[in-house]
Amino acid sequence: MIAWLSEALVLERIYWYLAIPFTVLFIIQLIATFLGLGDGDGMEGIEEGLDLDNDFEFESSLNLFTLRNFITFFTVFGWAGITFLNAGMGTSATLLLSTLLGIIMMLIVSVLFYFTMKLTHNGNMQIEYAKGATCQVYIRIPAKRSGIGKVNITFQDAFRELEAMTDDENAIPTGTVVQVKDILSNRILLVEKITGGD
Structure with missing residues (x-):
């Protein structure tokens, strides 16, 4: 005991x-x-x-x-x-x-x-929702996917700055309105110039 x-x-x-x-x-x-x-x-x-x-x-x-x-x-x-x-x-x-x-x-x-x-x-960003959205070029996007630029885009109720590339023949200058065609990777958008954009 x-x-x-x-x-x-x-x-x-x-x-x-x-x-x-x-x-x-x-x-x-x-x-x-x-x-x-x-x-x-x-x-x-x-x-x-x-x-x-x-x-x-x-x-x-x-x-x-x-x-x-x-x-x-x-x-x-x-x-x-x-x-x-x-x-x-x-x-x-x-x-x-x-x-x-x-x-x-x-x-x-x-x-x-x-x-x-x-x-x-x-609750984090789901970049696939950006497909089809319009945005504005923030940093010039080189032609034919030869480099990466940046766009300002609003989706999922948030303003974002994302990297972007294009298949267009000419580079897309800053301030141009573009549309998201596809998503190339987790954070890179494929965009095209909208006819009549700034």
Whole structure:
């Protein structure tokens, strides 16, 4: 009985050592996420001295082994262990249940961030909607796809500046009104001069 009690006290101390610092990190992580610091995938912005980069590529897979999940796991693991030990559970049952709860919470957080990132990604520019739109040349577009120019275009309720090429025999000067014929790549438009354009 005394051996079990001392073992439980040592284990509870370990749980406290894990619960408190990871809870602090968890709260900082939550605040950073709600303030839009980093890309929502952990503590990258905080780790890099708040050197934040909002441009990110959406990844279609669940990332289980991230700093965010690591913090979540040990926060839940610590507080669950303290709770189960104070409820009078044995050390083996406490270790098993707190580990299980930590893993379950880690999976839940991963799934939530996966769908959040997917929604964010779906809200980004979908360049195929530019097809057929009219726009104005901002930087001269060389003839016969011999170089890249730029156009100012409005689509998806946003004003954008995108790269463009043309199949026209002559270069298209700045200020000319053109129409988007096709999409050549993720960010390059194929345009043609509109007869009667400026």
